[in-house]
């Protein structure tokens with residue numbers, strides 16, 4: 553059999569047309585510095601891998617590695633998590649039991665569905681007492697594509713948060729492995745309301761082809777029908793194995809064992 557692995561992938565990023573996905577979605581009802589795992593109905597292609605589970609963090613990022621709720625961001629690549637998609641990694645503050653939280657939905661029909669994860673009107677921890685100081689953005693994963701889309705409907709906390717200045721606005725980063733990451737900005741204000749970033753995946757090398765040869769193991773076949781009280785009855789040679797198996801207590805369920813044993817070999 554031939555195994556075709558996915559190629560390692562890097563990302564380039566560029567502004568694109570703003571087209572915010574309006575979803576009702578499921579409210580993850582996250583608390584401060586928390587994470588939730590969601591299961592996508594289609595495989596998420598990312599960085600040369602394929603993933604069924606997406607870990608959604610309250611602090612403006614998702615990953616495919618595990619729960620991650622660290623509020624203190626750092627330049628990429630980070631050693632804190634192997635995979636990271638960070639539209640806005642910052643100390644955000646969703647409010648439990650309210651609509652100021654993180655929502656997700658799957659839209660469209662196969663094979664062109666989208667997984668949309670939205671941080672909807674979430675606050676910043678530093679000015680969490682002000683319900684009007686919020687941001688709203690989302691990440692979109694596309695079925696059958698490793699590309700990503702960041703949409704920013706509200707990229708300015710404003711209100712009480714305005715006093716903190718732009719240094720607290722950090723966003724637009726993708727990391728695909730501990731050794732590689734692409735970021736748009738770090739601790740600077742680089743995006744405006746109603747803007748979008750499209751991350752385009754590029755394979756960095758041809759995908760490796762792995763040839764696998766599988767051989768039947770005579771002893772493995774014979775052991776199915778051997779009495780456990782017999783010391784190693786199913787060693788080679790093959791003919792002895794076949795006789796032992798036929799005489800065993802489960803012989804009626806054993807398949808006919810050809811001699812010599814065939815070597816299964818598949819390719820291409």
Ligand SMILES: [Ca+2]
Pocket residue numbers: 584585610611623642643644645677
């Ligand atoms: Ca937080």
